[in-house]
Amino acid sequence: MDFRSIKMAAIAVACISVTSEANAQENSVQQCATNVRIISVSQGPDAITNPSDIAITVKSTDGSTQKFATINYGNTALNAQVRTLLTMALAALSSQMPVNVYAENCGNTDGPYVEKWKGLTISAN
């Protein structure tokens, strides 16, 4: 194997590791809220970057509130995962059942919203 081939192989390995890292980040979630109630579900108000982002406001038992949005997904309305989150959020708002909320990074915020809200667990009372 000549030097050029070794160099190409090294670049290929580097590319693969970057892709894997990106995939791992894409799939990972953190639990940002536990046993909270959804007090609002919205799409399209001013504070949200993209008019098709879906957002929720949750309230914990101590009265504090937190906001989560699907910010930075890109084309959120076309994203089946976001549509599912909307369906679940509306059900949880209607029933006022407790939920756990997951996001890519709980510390990543855009204004009042935690970015990349990715998951929800709804538990029966």
Added chain:
Amino acid sequence: MMTAKEACLGLAALALSLGSSSARAATCASHVRILEVRQDSKDPVSIYPGSYEFYVTIVTSSDNGSRDEFQIEYRDVVDLFNEVHYPDRTSLVMMATTAQALQAPVNIFSSYGCSASDARGKRITGIEIMAQ
């Protein structure tokens, strides 16, 4: 011929322009209830010859009893073979029916502004539903 660097810069510029394209939304109604959600009571309307836009209409009532009407444009037919759907508006219809069933208070937003300036009426692009 375009170099790789130029291509990257072009893509970055495109991403930035796409990211900043969202319009600011105005609040058209605050803390109202949805009385009615309907489809098909009006003929499709369009200000463009040869095309049709389809709407779901929602009727709201405020605390003082005044009523208002808003349109959610969910589909656009340019001609028989060019049909455009707006999934973000379909989700608004879903939200409107939920809010109507709950009789929960809602805020209504529009990126087009709140005034009815043409035959299309007040077109809305956002809803916020609050728990009771």
